[in-house]
Amino acid sequence: MTKERIWTAALIIIGDEILSGRTQDKNISQIAVWLNIQGIRLKEVRVVADVESAIVEAVNSLRVKHDYLFTTGGIGPTHDDITVDAIAAALGVAVVVHPDAEKILHDYYETRGGLTEARLRMARVPQGAELIENKVSGAPGIRAGNIFIMAGVPGITAMMLDGLNGKLEGGMPLLSDTLGCWVAESEVADLLAKTERTHEGCQIGSYPFFREGRVGANFVIRSTDHDRLNKCMLHLADGLTALGYPSEFGGISPISG
């Protein structure tokens, strides 16, 4: 097996509402799952405030470290939507009205009260950027080089991701399988470490939980190679059984809390 190139991405969540705890983020997990299907690994996430300097710093730190950089939030029509300006500042380019975005918004708002100055803000892009289709609410996402500027509302982000399906180059998706087991992870720590060590190309994560008064753990095995993953999982399952802990393929769902 030749060593395949791993494509990576970072994500910047822009929003005071996440940092205040008011809003429970849903974009990290949906973008992570979508990226993996494209063969791209999400390697780092930052949540930053609606403050231009904070956005600029994060953008310039992450856009050079990864193949792709996604942002969510701050692309609406109101005064607190400063993502486009901040990314343009980070890239050192002007903010311009994209003619196609203006046309999309003009058509969308034709029967919705007209294209006001505030709404026209949503046609502004960093110079040289392309649009990402938004079937839900008119205002498009934006691609500026390797930066993908997405909505903050998870349902709109989902539709924008849908529009990007298959358009980004990636590598092998990371496959994963889970073994669930009613065992304290500390009972089987040696087995986990040894199994990972003897199965090249596989990583094992251990995720303990408490449920109905019992401790348990889900062991997630990750690999880009299907056969290696299977071998590692069977080895771990046998090892758990030998220690007196039968496991369940597919994992045990902890109650959410």
Next chain:
Amino acid sequence: MTKERIWTAALIIIGDEILSGRTQDKNISQIAVWLNIQGIRLKEVRVVADVESAIVEAVNSLRVKHDYLFTTGGIGPTHDDITVDAIAAALGVAVVVHPDAEKILHDYYETRGGLTEARLRMARVPQGAELIENKVSGAPGIRAGNIFIMAGVPGITAMMLDGLNGKLEGGMPLLSDTLGCWVAESEVADLLAKTERTHEGCQIGSYPFFREGRVGANFVIRSTDHDRLNKCMLHLADGLTALGYPSEFGGISPISG
């Protein structure tokens, strides 16, 4: 009003399971809300992989920028739990077994199969660190200078936060109130911007949603000053009514997606 000192914190979520999308993070919002009660603002969050260099970089970048740094995840007994080692490396100190932690774990595991080598890993701390009580599962959290090392399991983190209640110096909590309104935010963007501009010490965030086929938005007003917050909110409510959009105090809950 003299300008009060603002106390800030950052949070590092350590965990491949968040970056893979497998686990929906719950620690950002619970820690954000808890910090605000202490009078501390969460200003930045990073989610990093279970990789020592990634943790070290994030720790050293954030611990000097903020009054407090919290981490979650990676403090269990298994091979993928490397947070203590990474933070000790970041601080340039040794990893030592904390005698109180060893005693806590010894007592906890006395009736649970004994203190194995794997379990003793959970008594390891960066040299000079103190413990944070964990009433749930024995293994304590760790305070190393201004770094607070917490569990990844949200229920355990919650108990550790409980143990820290009132022990961290903070400033004025950020107060917030919400006006919910069945209006496209773009219709009232000017009003929002003008209201924020004319109410010093107040920030207004606009959070649109779609529900039952209608568009709406919650407008969140934030301030450390109760009177200013109230004045700003009433001004905005009057402005919305004048434009033909009556609003609801407390906001309108969007359906979760």
